[in-house]
Amino acid sequence: MQLVVGTLSTWSSRAWICSQLAGVKLDLIWIDLSKSGYKTEVLKYAPTGLVPALLDDGLVVHDSLAIVEYLNELSGGALYPVDSSQRAIARSLCMEMHAGFMNLRSQCPFSLGAVAPLVDINDSIQIEISRVEAIFSQAKLPFMFEQAGAVDAFYAILAYRLQSYGIVLEGKAGEYQQSLLEWPLLQQAIKLR
Known part of the structure; x- marks a missing residue:
């Protein structure tokens, strides 16, 4: 499983922190968002052209909130309270x-x-x-x-x-x-x- 992240992307940081809390091992794909043409690079992984994006065996989950929900499901609910x-x-x-x-x-x-x-x-x-x-x-x-x-x-x-x-x-x-x-x-x- 891979997480496409961008430099200085706060949403990438949030997704990464949640992956750690969920105990889901991810390989990071870094994209330097300060470089011209970064959007072309992101589009190789995410249809929105935005980071973060989670890649899981052909599945692309884009948007940090959706990624967090997916990680929560994978971890049996580790990211939210039980109540x-x-x-x-x-x-x-x-x-x-x-x-x-x-x-x-x-x-x-x-x-x-x-x-x-x-x-x-x-x-x-x-x-x-x-x-x-x-x-x-x-x-x-x-x-x-x-x-x-x-x-x-x-x-x-x-x-x-x-x-x-x-x-x-x-x-x-x-x-x-x-x-x-x-x-x-x-x-x-x-x-x-």
């Missing part, structure tokens, strides 16, 4: 990360290098930060639910992004942010780049 109510909340949180926080993403692009702190926090950014704080405050600690799972993989990258721009949450939300930042799987994902 159906908690599992529904976990999936909702993953989908919210997947489709939301567009202002934070556009105004605070992911970077492994030093970036200037975000000093002009407009209303649209503040609304999203407040929502992140509300989500992070729900964490059971050190992870969102009893054990590390898809929610943690999805939000760990956001925790890193926030810290990069000088946004450090307080209270229980801050504890969860710090827990994610110290998580060895996040640190490994960042080193993979």
Whole structure:
């Protein structure tokens, strides 16, 4: 099984972290997204021209959320809580990360290098930060639910992004942010780049 990933692709990192949590061994196919013509290279593997893409014996699963669901099935449910109510909340949180926080993403692009702190926090950014704080405050600690799972993989990258721009949450939300930042799987994902 192979995972097609891109340099500085946060969604690739999320899929990789979930593969580790699920105990699914993957060979990585790296594509340098900073090079011209990278799209042609990605299209060799994924019909969308986007990373990540999971290749499994002729099957192509594209989109990080679909990959996570597939990995969850392969692992017998390792990525989500056992309790159906908690599992529904976990999936909702993953989908919210997947489709939301567009202002934070556009105004605070992911970077492994030093970036200037975000000093002009407009209303649209503040609304999203407040929502992140509300989500992070729900964490059971050190992870969102009893054990590390898809929610943690999805939000760990956001925790890193926030810290990069000088946004450090307080209270229980801050504890969860710090827990994610110290998580060895996040640190490994960042080193993979």
